[in-house]
Amino acid sequence: MKPATPQNVVDLYFMDARSKLIDIAAFMDRVENAGLKDDFRYQAFLNALKELGEGERTKSVLESLSDPTKELIPEATTKAACGAWPGMDSL
Amino acid sequence: MRYIEPHAHMVSRTTDDYVSMVTAGCKAVCEPAFWAGFDRSSSKGFYDYFRQLTEYEPARAAKFQLPHFSWLCINPKESEDLALAQEVLDLIPEFLDKPNVLGIGEIGLNKNSRNEMTILEKHVDLAAKHNQLILVHTPHLEDKLKGTKLIVDLIKSDSRIAPNRVLIDHVEEHTVKYVMDAGMWGGITLYPESKATSPRAIDMLETYGADRLWMNSACDWGISVPLAVPYAAMEMRRRGYDDETIDQVFFQTPYNFLSQSPNFKI
Numbered sequence: 446m447k448p449a450t451p452q453n454v455v456d457l458y459f460m461d462a463r464s465k466l467i468d469i470a471a472f473m474d475r476v477e478n479a480g481l482k483d484d485f486r487y488q489a490f491l492n493a494l495k496e497l498g499e500g501e502r503t504k505s506v507l508e509s510l511s512d513p514t515k516e517l518i519p520e521a522t523t524k525a526a527c528g529a530w531p532g533m534d535s536l
Numbered sequence: 537m538r539y540i541e542p543h544a545h546m547v548s549r550t551t552d553d554y555v556s557m558v559t560a561g562c563k564a565v566c567e568p569a570f571w572a573g574f575d576r577s578s579s580k581g582f583y584d585y586f587r588q589l590t591e592y593e594p595a596r597a598a599k600f601q602l603p604h605f606s607w608l609c610i611n612p613k614e615s616e617d618l619a620l621a622q623e624v625l626d627l628i629p630e631f632l633d634k635p636n637v638l639g640i641g642e643i644g645l646n647k648n649s650r651n652e653m654t655i656l657e658k659h660v661d662l663a664a665k666h667n668q669l670i671l672v673h674t675p676h677l678e679d680k681l682k683g684t685k686l687i688v689d690l691i692k693s694d695s696r697i698a699p700n701r702v703l704i705d706h707v708e709e710h711t712v713k714y715v716m717d718a719g720m721w722g723g724i725t726l727y728p729e730s731k732a733t734s735p736r737a738i739d740m741l742e743t744y745g746a747d748r749l750w751m752n753s754a755c756d757w758g759i760s761v762p763l764a765v766p767y768a769a770m771e772m773r774r775r776g777y778d779d780e781t782i783d784q785v786f787f788q789t790p791y792n793f794l795s796q797s798p799n800f801k802i
Contacts, residue, residue, distance in 0.1 A: 446741050448776030457774060458735065503736065507710035511681035512648075521647035524571075524613045526677035528730075 489529035537779070539765055539786035540802075541565045542794065543642075543671075543705060543723060543752035546593055546604070547585075553755070553762040554600040560766040563787070564802045565597060566794065568607040568642035568671050573757050575614055579623035582610065586627065590634035603802050605794070607641035607671050608632070615646075615655035625658055632666055638797040639663065641671025642705060645683040648675060656690065664696035669797050671723075674706045677730065684711040688718045701796055705752070706731055712740055712749070721748040721793050726764035734764075734771040741785065750790045 476487050489510055496505035512530040538561045546554070546567050557565065567589060576582060589606040597604035608631055610624040631637060643659040645652045663670050670691070675683035688704065691697055704715040705723035708731065715722045724740060725731040732740070737751050753764035761767065769782050794800040 446746055446781070448772075449778040449781070450776035452774065452776045454775075501709070503709040503739075507708055508681060510678055511710065512678050514682060515685075517648055517650045517653055517686070519650060521616050521649040521652065524646060526647075526675065526679050528677045530678040 485531050485533065486527060486529040489533060492533075537561045537766065537769055537782060537786065538563050539769065540750075540790040540794070541753060541762075541765055542750050542790040543568060543725070543754045544762065545570055545754070545756035546597065547588055548757040549755060549762060551596075551600075554597060554602060556763055558600050558602050560763055562602060562766075564603045564605065564794075564800075566605045566607070566638060567593060568673075569609045569611065570642060570673075570756065571611040571613040579620060579627060582624045583627055586631045590631055590636060594636045603636075605636045605638050605800060606634075607639055608637060609640055609643045609659055610655065611642070612644050612646040612652045612656065612673065615652045616649065618651055618654065621651075621655045622658070625655070625662060628662060629666065632668065635799055638794060638799060639669030639671060640666075641669075641703075642673035643670065644673035644687055645675050646673075646679070648679055648683045648686060653686065653690070656687065660691060660694055660697065664694060669794075670697065670702045672702065672704045674704060674711065680706070680708065681710050684714060688714055688720065691720070692718055700748075703750075703793060706754075707740075707749075708732055709736070709740065712744060716744050716748065721750070724749060724751045725754045726751055726761070726768055727754070728759055728761060734768040737768055738772055738775060746781075746785045746789050748789070748793075750793070751786070 476482060493506045493509045496502055496509050510529050541562050544565050544567060546565060569589060586608055594604040608628050610621050615621050640659050640663040643656055672687055674680050691702055699719035703721040703723055706725045707715055707722040712722055724737040726734060726737060741749055751765055751768050753760060753762055755762040765786060769786050772782050
């Protein structure tokens with residue numbers, strides 16, 4: 446599917462992406478200034494940043510934050526998800 | 537413009553939301569059964585909820601000239617208690633003849649546990665026995681990739697279920713291809729913080745086409761936007777899409793899937 450009159454997507458999205466990029470930088474400064482860089486979610490975040498180089502970046506970032514196992518877990522002990530898989534260190 | 541909101545939890549929304557949606561061009565709203573934000577204490581709570589979805593909420597929507605449809609199930613967040621889940625499953629058949637019921641949903645997995653899978657299998661069996669459409673909820677965040685594959689593989693293994701009568705909701709860039717390749721339909725949920733934004737949703741449509749992908753707001757009691765679907769249409773206009781394509785994406789595509797149910801008449 447393609448637009449009938451394609452627009453320049455850099456024109457459309459650069460300022461939004463620039464704003465989010467600065468927010469990411471500020472988040473990293475904030476976490477590290479607070480001495481929380483060892484939090485597994487932050488470590489997963491740093492790993493995900495490595496996926497920004499080339500290829501299908503969105504898919505790769507999402508995969509890097511995902512549970513890579515294939516088996517059902519014995520029991521759900523919580524209903525919530527936190528955005529990063531806590532078992533990555535055990536692999 | 538005209539659009540169909542294929543996934544909204546209107547029992548959690550206000551009458552102002554109905555006014556806004558109809559004003560924006562909404563021609564039908566579809567409401568899957570879901571978790572209330574707390575665990576219900578017994579199957580009687582579900583009986584009342586199913587009455588709300590099939591009797592009260594359609595009447596409330598009708599006051600705003602908006603056709604309302606529903607899907608029935610017990611959400612995977614409440615599937616860990618197998619006895620309760622079975623009681624709720626036993627309630628569902630008596631509601632399937634209600635005129636606004638489209639099928640079984642939103643079923644699926646939440647944390648990808650054994651009991652969740654047991655109850656998912658029972659829901660799929662119920663849909664097969666009653667020839668119902670299926671609407672699937674896929675897990676959140678880090679659990680989505682694994683859960684989506686488990687769900688799609690389970691449904692594909694049941695020869696009674698035609699893939700084109702199944703919609704796998706909440707797809708993202710790492711799961712959408714798996715769903716499309718299985719011959720099923722996909723739903724993209726537009727949330728402010730999780731799931732997908734309008735630009736990402738349009739990116740996915742540009743890659744996989746709009747024939748089997750719809751967008752929804754999944755608005756509920758949490759952070760969500762009841763007008764997310766028409767806002768996404770506005771985003772498509774910014775990218776240069778014409779009225780015909782926007783109508784295909786926001787009206788024709790959901791219409792084509794939902795009208796496989798004889799109850800979907802608008």
